[in-house]
Amino acid sequence: MDDVLQQMADGFSALHERAPILHTPDEAGLAYENVTFASGDGVPLEGWFIPAPGSRRVVIANHPLGFTRAGLPSHLEPWHSRWAASGNGIEVDFIRDYKILHDAGYHVLAYDMRNSGHSGAANGGVISARYCARDVLGSLAYTRxxxxxxxPAIGLFSRCMGANATMSAMAMHPGAFRDVRCMVAPQPLSVRVALERSLELVGMTAADHIEDLGELIRRHTSLRMDDDSPVEAAGSVTVPTFLYQVKDDILTRPSDVQSMYDNIPIPDKELFWIEGSTRRWDGYLQFAKDPSRMLAWFGRHMVG
Structure with missing residues (x-):
């Protein structure tokens, strides 16, 4: 039992192994530039800029925790073993997303957040939305x-940790989003809820162990489990926001995303539930499967 808690806590102090970048935009016939720019605190970030000549609209893609700008090869080891038990031992390839956005008339900036892909190491490997928020701010500065x-008309496609980081950045530096037209945010989640579900999946009672796990995480990272809550940060969102989520996602609860949505203080927002699956990765694959709602959101808010 103690070993399980320790392994979970270790996952917040450093990723076990960086995922490789196994796909590039040219696989989908897309011209692109390899770009590098600084995070808000100077961490070097690596990315791709995929141009859509003649367009004034750009979408910045912020990826989930443990992923890269290209996705996650969770059909391969060691990632498969980590995710197969929750039904997520399949590949997620984001190149298809960028092709759809490009063909819809958007420039795309996709980059690796700190401690991921080819971007710089930072903060001793500690994983937190407050640190990745600085990467979001750097991507905005680079785009401008x-x-x-x-x-340009700027839109954000911020997935999971990318969504948490974006909302944290809005809370920290609201002025940096003055010209951002909208955000599409799949699968944000709270650390506490994700850890409670993870404990339950290994047969442990969350109520009996969650506080001990939180204390281990604090000893590793100096951060409390509820620091940087996306539910709280959602109260600082000022751009039209479209959230979507696998409703029965085995790694979270519907109430978590519903609370974020409810706390967004502007009327121009929408929440879409993906039904018929418990697999979290299906939320990351939804855009390639059926991008109609998301493209409609970007199109409505990024006119001009």
């Missing part, structure tokens, strides 16, 4: 600095 993007 490009000479070929004059006063």
């Amino acid at each position: 600095s490009r000479s070929d993007l004059r006063d």
Whole structure:
């Protein structure tokens, strides 16, 4: 039992092994640039800029925890063993998403957040939305600095940790989002809820062990389990936001995303539930499967 708690806590102090970048945009016939830029605190970030010539609209893609800009090869070891028990031992390939966005007329900036892919190591490997928020801010500054993007309409495609980090960045530096038109945010989740579900999946009673696990995480990271709560951060969202979530996702609860949605203080918001699955990865694959709702959201808010 103690070993299980220790392993869970270790996952918050450093990723076991960085996922590789196994796909590139040229596989989908997309021209792209390899780009590098600084996070808000100077961490070097690596990414792709996929141009859509003649467009003034750009979507910035922020990836989930443990993923890269290309996705996650969880059909391969060691990632398969980590995720197969929850039904998520399949590949997630984000190149298809970028092809859809490009073909809809958007430039795309996709990059690796700190401690992921080819981007720099930082914060001793500690994983937290407050640190990744600085990467979101860096991606916005880089987008505005490009000479070929004059006063662009900016949209955010922020998945899971990318969504948590984006909302944290909005809470920290609301002025940085002054010209952001909208956000599409699949699968954000709270650390406490995810850990409670993880404990239950290994046959442990969450109520009996969650506080001990939280204390172990604090000793590893100096952060409390409820720090940087996306439910709280959602109260700082000021851009039109479309949330979507696998309703019966085995790694969270519907009430978690519902609470974030309810706490967004603006009327221009929407929540879409993906039915018929317990597999979290299906939420990451939904855009490639049926992007109609998300493209409609971007299209409505990124006119001009």
